[in-house]
Amino acid sequence: MPITSMNPALFAVFALTTIILSLKALFLGAATAATRGKLKSFLNAEDAAWLSGAHVDPDPEIVARIGRTHRNDLENLLLFAVCGLLYVLAGGSALAGFIYCGAFLVARTLHTIAYLGRRPMLRRNAYTIGFLVIVAMSLHGGWLIVSNLIG
């Protein structure tokens, strides 16, 4: 049964990677709200009335940019967290798992820095590495699960 072969160190590394990136995404979400407050520009009319600001739609560029960074993070984190957990539960190799987690953590941190800092080449490269990690880990996990099933 897959569960019993789970590697505790891999679980720990995967969990910490996921927690760190979750907190990063959470703070990006809060940063869109905080930036709206600082600019006194609100997407909801009731917020503008409450906080004596302007009702603007769409968001100002900087808010929209943090929002895009946040959304891109969540889109990729969802797939990493789900496919990664399946990889760990399927008893995936710890060494390969450490590499997936490390590469994803670095790539997604650089992606945030590049998006907020308007560095498009770094952003594309960081996104691509994160993309490749999800593909590799998913195919690796899928292969393992099929092997466990028919092996």
Next chain:
Amino acid sequence: MPITSMNPALFAVFALTTIILSLKALFLGAATAATRGKLKSFLNAEDAAWLSGAHVDPDPEIVARIGRTHRNDLENLLLFAVCGLLYVLAGGSALAGFIYCGAFLVARTLHTIAYLGRRPMLRRNAYTIGFLVIVAMSLHGGWLIVSNLIG
């Protein structure tokens, strides 16, 4: 190994909290589609042609509002579900877990009520409580995982 110390009652409470909030988010998603149909205002040209309505972009305010409520729910539910499952799998304390789950369930329910009912102060407070639950549960889970690993 973390898995074996999972508390069954905590798993149950966490799972039920997550299922209830998933169904809430699912119905908010369906409500955007249903409201477009009721207003005969569609974001896709082919829907407008099919259902004899208007092709509007962006969505009418009420559809956009349900959409924002839905998106905010999913953004927070993703992080709660992922970090919460890691907390449960890591053998987190049941009592603290019950508090995290209860507070998150109440906060996110109030958030939906406040967003749809245009009550900005309640919405901000509910969002903040949900935010703090994710931070606390993630740090608590991360701490536990590090302790398990080196302990």
Next chain:
Amino acid sequence: MPITSMNPALFAVFALTTIILSLKALFLGAATAATRGKLKSFLNAEDAAWLSGAHVDPDPEIVARIGRTHRNDLENLLLFAVCGLLYVLAGGSALAGFIYCGAFLVARTLHTIAYLGRRPMLRRNAYTIGFLVIVAMSLHGGWLIVSNLIG
């Protein structure tokens, strides 16, 4: 304890379904970026400057359409992955689980085909089947978890 009654074949089928749909969503995400590049129309000013294209906001219709397909996929995949894993961990019946996974896989594949191919009736039906699978699997899983707890 729920974990120990997990069915290995159900875990495998659920994991493979989730991995296939994750890769589909991942490629839809990359397709929005690739289509922006092909049309030389970029949402970020720095991309337009870097790649000698136009800075457009909002995205061209075809990019926005792929983006909506992608977003709808992630919204539903999140709920399926989370509630499905809880169903599997709770020791859900394998036969019902196979049906949930098969129906969801077919429905969400058809949804993508219908959205990109502008076929609104097929899109609505595919969406509805995916929606019903999540509702059924969540209620089934929730019922099981309550039964395990009090049983």
